[in-house]
Amino acid sequence: MELGRLIEEEALSKKIQEIGFSTIIEEIERVSAMYSWCSRRRDEEICSAFEKNLSEAIRSLVKLRIFKSLMGQDPGRSFDGEILRAISRIIDALSRVLQGYPIDPYGRIPIRSRVDLVGKDMRLRSGYVYLVHIDRAIMLVACGLADLIPI
Known part of the structure; x- marks a missing residue:
């Protein structure tokens, strides 16, 4: 699952989405592939923009999940449940x-x-x-x- 789709589902759902380790590994592989592509192209502008957007997206997802948790939602068996x-x-x-x-x-x-x-x-x-x-x-x-x- 893409990070964008994950954020969209989290934002639209009232409950905390259960995210497994397999999903995290898939995202890490996607990000690694993008960094490899960036290093081959040697385009700092694209790589910097990607890094900035990735950081903002992850920060937004984490904040949303923390907010839902503070509002009493159970994270279930998600990787960050504890x-x-x-x-x-x-x-x-x-x-x-x-x-x-x-x-x-x-x-x-x-x-x-x-x-x-x-x-x-x-x-x-x-x-x-x-x-x-x-x-x-x-x-x-x-x-x-x-x-x-x-x-």
């Missing part, structure tokens, strides 16, 4: 924080860790409550690794 779900969870966690969770003067909020987690500059034990910077806390909550603690 990413779209994660974006929705991030927005949900952020909105809950902004609805009245306490934030200390350093930008930290209370969370309860669901798992033991050791990172570069973070060590969390399952079941314990921690004050974590808001951006990291929202990512942990969105990934299901922690819960927000209302006070």
